[in-house]
Amino acid sequence: MPSPRTVGSHAILLLSRCGRQLGDVASRRSLYSAAPIADLAAQSLSAGFRDIGCSRRQRKLSAMDTQLRGLQISTPDVLDLKNTPTVGGGVGDTFGEDAATEDQTLTPWTRIVASGSELLRDPRYNKGLAFTEEERDRHYLRGLLPPTIISQELQVERVLQNVRSYKNPLEKYIALMDLQERNERLFYKVLMEHVEELLPIVYTPVVGEACQKYGNIFRRPHGLYISLKDRGNVLDLLKNWPEKNVEVIVVTDGERILGLGDLGLHGMGIPVGKLALYTALGGIRPSSTLPIAIDVGTNNETLLKDPFYIGLRQKRATGKEYDALLDEFMNACKQAYGEKVLVQFEDFANHNAFRLLQKYATTHLVFNDDIQGTAAVALAGLVAALPITGGTLADHKFLFLGAGEAGTGIAEIIALEVSKQGKTSVEEARKAISLVDSKGLVTKSRYESLQEHKRPYAHDLPPAQDLLSAVKALKPTVLIGTSGKGGTFTREVLEEISSYQDKPIIMALSNPTSQSECTAEEAYKYTKGKCVFASGSPFGPVTYEGKTYVVGQSNNCYIFPGIGLGCIISGAIRVHDDMFLAAAEALAKQINEDHLAKNQLYPAFSEIREISAHIGAAVAAKAYELGLATRLPQPKDLFAYAKSCMYSPNYRKYR
Ligand SMILES: NC(=O)C1=CN([C@@H]2O[C@H](COP(=O)(O)OP(=O)(O)OC[C@H]3O[C@@H](n4cnc5c(N)ncnc54)[C@H](OP(=O)(O)O)[C@@H]3O)[C@@H](O)[C@H]2O)C=CC1
Ligand SMILES: CC(=O)C(=O)O
Ligand SMILES: [Mg+2]
Secondary structure (H helix, E strand, O other), X not given: OOOHHHHHHHHHHHXXXXXXXXXXXXXXXXXXXXXXXXXXXXXXXXXXXXXXXXXXXXXXXHHXXXXXXXXXXOOOOOOOOOOOOOOOOOOOOOOOOOOOOOOOOEOOEOOOEOXXXXXXXXXXXXXXXXXXXXXXXXXXXXXXXXXXXXXXXXXHHHHHHHHHHOOOHHHHHHHHHHHHHHOHHHHHHHHHHOHHHHHHXXXXXXXXXXXXXXXXXXXXXXXXXXXXXXXXOHHHHHHHOOOOOOOEEEEEOOOOOOOOOOOHHHHHHHHHHHHHHHHHHHOOOHHHEEEEEEEOOOOOHHHHHOOOOOOOOOOOXXXXXXXXXXXXXXXXXXXXXXXXXXXXXXXXXXXXXXXXXXXXXXXXXXXXXXXXXXXXXXXXXXXXXXXXXXXXXXXXXXXXXXXXXXXXXXXXXXHHHHHHOOOXXXXXXXXXXXXXXXXXXXXXXXXXXXXXXXXXXXXXXXXXXXXXXHHHHHOOOEEEEOOOOOOOOOHHHHHHHHHHOOOOEEEEOOOOHHHOOOOHHHHHHHOOOOOEEEEOOOOOOEEEOOEEEOOEEOOHHXXXXXXXXXXXXXXXXXXXXXXXXXXXXXXXXXXXHHHHHOOOOOOOHHHHXXXXXXXXXXXXXXXXXXXXXXXXXXXXXXXXXXXXXXXXXXXXXXX
C-alpha cells in the first residue's frame, strides 16, 4: 500500500495529465496535502468527473480510474454517490451533495475546485458575506470580501428589503434574476421562503412583461440557445452546457408565449422561469435543469424591427426545416443526457404543440405542459369545487372559450376522468363539453374545416357566433377561459350564467393577468357572489357583500414540478396520461373545509413543497403501477423518498 504522500503525488500527476483545471489547482497552489488530493482525485473519478467533456479526456479518466483503483485510494468523505439522497435534491448525485448530511463537509465542485475570486463568481457555490472565517482562509478569499460575516437568514432579509424597495415589478424581476446569477442558493432560499410574494415576479404575470422586453433587459445569457444556424451541431451545443447530469429540460420555440403571442427568442424567459419553479416548488436540483429556447425565426414584425431583438431576423421556418431541427434536438437530448431526461414542451403554438407531443410521446420522456399540465391543474380545481357545487363531474356541463392546447387538454382530461369513474365512455363524456373558438361555437357543421384536436367536440348543435349566445343556448354550469384574450367573460356572460345556475364555476385561465378572461372582482360582482372562481394568474382576495373569497391560482405550476419529481424518483421512461390524473387527484386532496369555506380551490403556495412531494409520490406510484419505472426496487414510502430527494437551498460547509 503506498503512503498517502505517494498516492497524493500520483494523484497530482494523474490529475495534471487528465485536465488542466484540477491539476492546476493542485500544483499551482499546493493547496491540499497529499491525502486530500488523493480524495479529490478519487471523488472526481468515482463521480465520473463528467465535466471534462471530450472523449479523449474520458478515455484518460478511465485509465486513471483503473490506476487509482490499483492504488486502493479510499474515499472516506464520499458516501454512496449513487443512490442514497438525504438532503440536497435529486437522485443523480454526481457531486455527492445529496449523500452528505448537512453536518458533513463537501467539496464545492465546479470544473475546478473553486477558490478566490472564481469561487465568488460561481453562483452555485458563492455565499457572499456568509463565507466563514475558516472558508475565507482555505479558499483564498481574504481581502476579496469585507470583514463582516452575516448569516444566510440575514442575507435573505436584505434581498427582500431590496426587492421590495423597487416600485416597478420588472425591476424586481431583474433584481431576482441578477441574484440567481450571483448566488443560486440565496436566490432559491429567498424564493422558497417567500414564494407567495415572489412567484408573481419570477412567473406570471411579470415574466410575461420580462419576455416582452427581454432584449432591453438582457444582461447575461440564461439557458441554451439553439437556432437554425446550428443544424447538424445541436449535440455539440448541448455539450457546451456546463452541467452534464441534466434531468429536466424545458424547451420553447417562443411562438405562443403565455397569451402574448409570438415573442421569438425572447420567450427564453419562460423556460428559465419554469425551471426556477422546478427547483423552488418541486425540489429538483438546479444543476440538473436546463432551459432551452429554439430559434426558428419570428413572425413578430415589431421584434424583427427591434434593434435589441436577440434572435434570428427572419420569418419562422416551417415544414421540413422546422421538423429537422426539432428532430435533431430531441435526439441530441437523449444522446447527451440519456433516455431518462425529461423534456417539457412549453408555449409552442398549437399547430406544432399537438403534433410534437404525438410524435415524441412514444420515443422520449416528454410532456406538453400547456396541454397536459394545465389539464391536471384544472381537473384538480374542478374536483375540489364539487363539495361546493354539489354533484359529480358527470353532472356538470362545460363550456370553454378557447379551443387550443389548454382548452382541449382540459376537456380531454375531464372526459377521461368521467369515463374512469365508470359510468360512461370517453366519447359519451365529451358530449357534456363544448368549445368556442375564434370563429364561434365548435359544431358538427364546421367539422371539415376544424383542426384535429377540436373534432371530438364538434357536436350536432346549432351554430353560435359568440360566447354569450353559446352560454344562452347551452346553459353550462362550468365556464373555462383558455382563449388568451382578456376581458372576454363580459358582464353579460357572467350575469347570464348566474341567472340559471346557483353555483357556477368560472375559471379564467389565460395568462398573464392582462389576458385573464375576467378579474376575480368582476366574477364575484357580476354573479352576485354566486360563483366559485379560479384564475391562471394571481388575484388577491375579493370581498363581496361582507364575505371574503380567496382566489385559487389554477396554474400548471402546481403540477409540473411534481411530475418532474415523480419521473425522476421512479426513473420513469415515459410520461403517461394516468400520471396527470394521479397528479390532479393528489392536488385536489390538499383542499380541506377551511379552503372550501373561502371558495379556495387550490392550496396556498406556502405549502407547495409538501404538495409537490405528494404529487411526485403519486406520479411515481403510477409509473411503478404502469411498469414505466426503472428505479428498482420501488421505495416503500414514496412520499418520504420524494421529500428526501428534494433540494435544500441552505448553504453547505466547504472543506
Ligand atoms: N393557467 C394555466 O396554467 C395555463 C394558461 N394558459 C393560457 O391559456 C391561453 C391559451 O393558451 P393555449 O391554449 O395554449 O393557446 P392556443 O393558441 O393553443 O389556443 C387559443 C384558443 O383560443 C381561441 N381564441 C383566440 N381568440 C379568441 C376569441 N377572441 N374568442 C374565442 N376564442 C378565441 C383560439 O381560437 P382558434 O382555434 O380559432 O384560433 C384557440 O382555440 C394563454 O393565455 C395561456 O397563457 C395556457 C396554459 C396553462
Ligand atoms: C402557465 C402557462 O404555461 C401558460 O400560460 O402558458
Ligand atoms: Mg405555458
